[in-house]
Amino acid sequence: MSVLNDIKLKAKELLEKGDVDVVIGYAKGTLNGKCTPYFVRNANDVENLVWENGCDINLANYLLKISDKAAVIAKGCDTRSIVNLVKENQLDRERVVIIGASCPSTESCQKCNHPDPVIADVFLQGETKVNNDDFSDLESFSKLPSEERRNYIYKEVSKCIRCYACRNVCPACYCKECFVEENLPAWIGKTTNTSDNMIFHLTRAIHVAGRCVGCGECVRACPMGVDLSILNRKIMKDVKELFNVESGLDLDTKLPLNDYKEDDPQYFLIGGEKCE
Amino acid sequence: MSKYIMFGEELLQWLQNLAKESKVLAPVKEEYGYTFAEWDKKSLPGDDYRNTLKPPKDLFFPQHETLLKYEKIKGENPLVEVPDIPEDKRVIFGIRPCDASSLVLLDNIFMGEDYVDPYYEARRSNTLIVSLVCRTRGKSCFCEDLFSTKGSDILIIKVDGNYLVEILTYRGEAAFKGIGSKEADEKIVKKADKLKRTQEEVLDKDIFEKLRTIYDNPIWKQLQEKCVNCGVCTFLCPTCHCFDITDDKRGKKVRSWDSCMFASFTKQASGHNPRPTGTERLRQRIMHKFYYFPEKYHDIACVGCGRCVEKCPVNLDIRQVIEKIRGCLDEKSLSAI
Amino acid sequence: MKNPYQPYEMKVEEIITESPEKDLKTFYLSFVTDQDADNFNYIPGQFAEISILGIGEAPFGIASAPCEKGMLSFSVKKVGSLTGALHELEKGDIVGVRGPLGNGWPINQLKGKDLVVIGGGFAFTTLRSLVKYIIEPKNRQDFGNVDIVYGNRNPGQILYKKELIEDWMNRDDINIYLTIDKPSEGWKYQVGFVPQVTEKVIKPSQNAIALVCGPPVMIKFTLPVLKKLGFTSDRIYTSLEMKMKCGIGMCGRCNIGSKYVCKDGPVFSMAELEKLPSEY
Known part of the structure; x- marks a missing residue:
């Protein structure tokens, strides 16, 4: 099944079990090619989640803004930001469930060398791109x-x-x-x-x-x-x-x-x- | 007032004439978008011109402006100098009607009954506004009327490759008189009227009555969830006018754009902040545009230019905000305000 | 019309340190030109933006009264960058003063009425201006009885001590009740918080007007006392503090609902405030 489907299932499960209060992911935006941060609090709303080109906003930022127990759907760079926030004592690792998936972006970040999550509680394998580690x-x-x-x-x-x-x-x-x-x-x-x-x-x-x-x-x-x-x-x-x-x-x-x-x-x- | 027709090159010639006496500003294409800059005296904005990146408020209420210059002299009274009031005559050509109408809204603030900002006032009275009607709405646009005449001295509508020129003010009349253009014939006027009548419906921005009842509604917390409290929406808004006044170390008192979305905006020296979180700040922005401003000046402080929609880094779309507010229940409300 | 951003130049004539902690000073400023003095017409309760070149500008309630010609006074607590710089000033220094700004106390509504003036801490400034205005011989007959309750944490914090104790205390056309939070050696006036003292010394009234300025917590607990004494919300006035910059209703930061504190205020009746959001 598709990565998106796995994401939805996992998000639904976490919310239904009460493991988290909110799942932070992306929904379709109102402009072409742009997805928008989406906060799922009701398990039925997982249907609005997307995982596609345009899901580029770094969601780690939002973990600092909310105090609820949260799950975040994270690609490579989001997880790296989360790692740093945990290391700098800004974020309690225990408070966050990381649903990791490979970056779905097809055009931005040509120089990205870590499209895959570096840490995750649940790692949903996506289509890993070739590493491009050059300057x-x-x-x-x-x-x-x-x-x-x-x-x-x-x-x-x-x-x-x-x-x-x-x-x-x-x-x-x-x-x-x-x-x-x-x-x-x-x-x-x-x-x-x-x-x-x-x-x-x-x-x-x-x-x-x-x-x-x-x-x-x-x-x-x-x-x-x-x-x-x-x-x-x-x-x-x-x-x-x-x-x-x-x-x-x-x-x-x-x-x-x-x-x-x-x-x-x-x-x-x-x-x-x-x-x- | 009168209506004229200009054929192809005539518009160019007229503008070239205006440029002899005034500084003509027109949308000029730069690397990342259009901006109002001194006209090159030969080209008109291309078909890809939707609107300028920055709103035209910048031309009247610049992003930063010196209010006072001073020099501190040891042992003597400081020298304080008020900058000269700008006097150069200007024409803004190609401004969109939505943006032109924003100037009328700003006039309420900067040219009020009690206080007048002399810099803004001078620029307003020295500037002729020649607006150019859009052919269609952009994806993020939601203006009420593509053909709005508010704030324009002259409105230009492109019809079948020619230009219908509607003179709207005496200042517009004066700038047009004696150039020998033909009065618009019935055919072109009828065609333009048809365009005006057949505009598609857009979002109704009137949520005044609803806002009266939802000040304490939990919807604000929900609406602001993805907002990062940057200043994109307010800086690019043609009607947002908040500013700060600071002294620099080089002898200037400077006014610069500020934003109600910033945490520091209302934070007092004591540390107390009446709008401590994003919830209060987003509420302020929306309430100001659709409730406080209309209550004071009987007009909504949003012209539907769509810049905030287009450029919000997290796609927090004000059109959706309006619709969600319209649809929200007001059971948990305070009717106090 | 005058450029509203251009300040008057004023000279520091005298600086009084008001508190033992030295964080509270009153500045007596004189206009540099007579013309400026004539142009600066104000009423009690208005404020002005004081500026120091290179540092900035901040709003302060005017503590002097219009009858004190040619000069203005301001009491300033050291809290931020501008107030810090003000505290460094010396006699003879020049500052900028922009104003008068705001609506001021509703003098016309106060005429013919008994007045209860309630102040706490360093927020007594524009109340001092008001009382000074009222006791001016040519104005005194326009107003009824005047009762003043002024509270502080300890005797050291009282503003304008000399004037209050040597003059106001001895007048028979006003009653002033000074109070401190806890007993202190040598203190011979009231002891207790402002709300309690108000309840004790102020008589119930159906037409007197109360003017209240002080820290939020003082106001919070004084309002119910005033209600109990028969003061309706339209007969209680207060002066609000907000972060302000322009002072002329343009810069957009001091609004409460559609009211700008700088231009529509800073003085509001409780009846007006009850209709506004509580965002202050």
Whole structure:
């Protein structure tokens, strides 16, 4: 039977047995090609669940918002976000039932190398895609003259209207009060001048360093088409090379930038080793 | 007022004429969508032009604007300077009627009986609004009337490759007079009338009476469940007008767009927040558009442009919100409000 | 019309530290030009936005009364960034003041009526303005009896101590009842919370008007007492605090239902508030 059918059966079972209060999944959206988060509280409503191209929103975010015992239908990136949230003590693993299935998306996230869930309580095998573990996009970008790279980042950043959709959909951005909202002191101006926008985007990129799982939700959420995934991917690559860690793959490895080891590479610190 | 007909190139020539005296802003295609920018004086928006990405409020109430400039001088009184009121004459061509009508709604706020925002007022009085009627509604559009004249000085309807020009205000008349265009004949006027009459039915946005009774209804919690409290819907809404005023460190007092969807919006210095969760914030947005605003200004603060529908990152569709509210039971309500 | 975002420049003439904790100060400001002083016409209960360049702007109730010409006073508790910066000010510094804003106390409705003024803590500011206005010789005959209950946690917290004790206490045209929560050495006035003292000292009335300002918990417990004393909701007024920015009904953050606290308030009768959502 189809993965969707298995999802529905499992969701129904969990709700009927009273194991969970809510199952978080996707329903058909109102726009073409877009699915929408769907909260099933009544077992009969599992019929509205879908699992298809367009189920791309990272649902891990919602686990922080609700306090009920929840099941979540999760693809690779959602489970990686969940892993990180558990590791950062934002989420109690016991409170969540993960119904894992391979990512149904057919077009987005070309560079995704983990379409399959990395943890799950119930793993429903889907059609696993070939792993695509390369950073060739970064290689070609880094070959561009610095002026061109700079212009690209400036161009993207200047489109931003500071609606914070990228931040609010990001499971790694869970701060109760974001630095942009603090006013004692105010770290950043409220304009959409490139300088203010730059502070926002660069700080966010650095703040999710080692925690970003590359789900791409920030890019999809942006109403203005800002795409700074190249920054996130560069940091991801650095973290992988420096610490030999890919974010959110298991519950045991500590998040590299949340941990300290004496032999940590630290060329990026002031007075640290010189980088090539 | 009068109606004219313009053939093919005449529209272009008229705009080129206007551009000699005024700055003409028109929808210009950029990488990710259309935006109002200075017109290139040669092209008209293509068939793929649905609407601009950002609403035109930006042209009157910019995303950020300097309200005061100042200089602190040690031992002396600070120098405070009020920026000049904008004086340049502008024409906005190709604005959609839904967006043009949003300006009339914003006028209630920025040009009220008690206080007038001088920057907004100056831009409004310096700007001629020439709107261009859509041929059909987009997938996320739900305007009441494709041919709405509200807020426009001139309304242009494309009929069989020519343009029917409806002059709606004296300012519009003045901008059109003396260019030698023909008065519209009965044939084209009749054709346009037929288009106006045969518009498909759209969603009825009037939920005023229902909202009166459901302030404390659990439906709000349900409706907001998938909302992530970002500012997309409010920033892209042509009628949302909330703003913040902050001082930057470089000598400016700046007004910038703000959003009732943000947690920080109503949070007081003491930490108390009258709208602490997404439930209160979504309720505020909906109540403001469909209850508070109509109660004060006798008009719904939603023109159906569909930008919030199109761009919501989680597809929280306001059309569905309206329908769910209309259908919800009001047994658990407070009739106090 | 004046640009509503442009503040008057005012000079800090005097700063009084009101509490032993030093977190409460009253600022006495003078207008830099006589013309500004003439243009700033206000009534008790209105507020103004005080700004410090480079820091920001925040709303404060005006504690002075219109008869105190050429100057304004504000009592400010240190809670956030702007209030923190205000507390750093020194004599002679310049601040911006934008106003007057809001509706103020309903002076016309108060005329000819007995008044009960009830305040708690540092929310006494615009009530001080009102009482000062009423006891002005040319205004006094317009109002009936005036009873004032003003409560604080301890004697140190009382605002305008000198004026209250040396002047208001000795007047025979008003009755003032100062109270503190718990007995304290040397304290010779009332002891107990505001609601209890109100119940003890205020006589029942069918036409007096009550004006109440204080922390939410004080208001919550004072309202039933006032109801018991015969005050109907349309004869009880309060002044609300909300986060505000523009102060002129445009920026959209201080609404309760379709009312903007900055423009339609901050003063509302309980009868009006009962018709609004309780979102404040």
